[in-house]
Structures are given as C-alpha cells and as structure tokens.
Amino acid sequence: MPRKTKKQKILASLHKQNLFTANAAIEKEPEAVKSTPKIFQPIIKSPEHSFFFSDLKKSLILTSIVVALEITLYFARLIK
Incomplete structure (x- = not known):
C-alpha cells in the first residue's frame, strides 16, 4: 500500500x-x-476499627501462651 x-x-x-x-x-x-437529581447518603463508619485493639490483645495473649509452652517443653526435655 x-x-x-x-x-x-x-x-x-x-x-x-x-x-x-x-x-x-x-x-x-x-x-x-x-x-437527574443527585441523592447524597451519609457515610456510615464501619465497626472494623473498633475491634482492632481487642483482636490485637487476643492475638498477643495467644502468641505469649504458645511461646511459654515451647519454652517449658524445651526445658522439660533437658531435665529428663
């Protein structure tokens, strides 16, 4: 072409x-x-942020329990 x-x-x-x-x-x-008329709806805050600290506390407690359990099992094997 x-x-x-x-x-x-x-x-x-x-x-x-x-x-x-x-x-x-x-x-x-x-x-x-x-x-068309625009309809504005109010913004509703989600409750996701309100549970953050309670979930953080629970996860820290669980991890500390697991670490303590591993340490006790480690020393229990050494003593035997």
Missing part, C-alpha cells in the same frame, strides 16, 4: 475533526434532557 502524502494526511485530519465536532453537537442535546 502506498504511503499517504502530506495533503492526504491534512485532509484526513480535517475530516476526522469535522466528524468529532458533528458527533459532539449531536450528543450534547440528549445530555441536557437527562437531568
């Missing part, structure tokens, strides 16, 4: 611009007709 010349490129870009402006003018009319 032969390449486009400068004149053909300019004509193609002008044609493309004309199509976009024609489509934009047609599409703007229905948007003016479609006017």
Whole structure:
C-alpha cells in the first residue's frame, strides 16, 4: 500500500475533526434532557476499627501462651 502524502494526511485530519465536532453537537442535546437529581447518603463508619485493639490483645495473649509452652517443653526435655 502506498504511503499517504502530506495533503492526504491534512485532509484526513480535517475530516476526522469535522466528524468529532458533528458527533459532539449531536450528543450534547440528549445530555441536557437527562437531568437527574443527585441523592447524597451519609457515610456510615464501619465497626472494623473498633475491634482492632481487642483482636490485637487476643492475638498477643495467644502468641505469649504458645511461646511459654515451647519454652517449658524445651526445658522439660533437658531435665529428663
């Protein structure tokens, strides 16, 4: 296929611009007709943050129990 010349490129870009402006003018009319009222709903804070410290405390207690159990089992094996 032969390449486009400068004149053909300019004509193609002008044609493309004309199509976009024609489509934009047609599409703007229905948007003016479609006017729906926006309904704002209040933001509700989720309770996820309220349980953070209680979950943190429980996990720290469980990990300390596991570590203490491992240490006691280690020393129990050494004594035998």
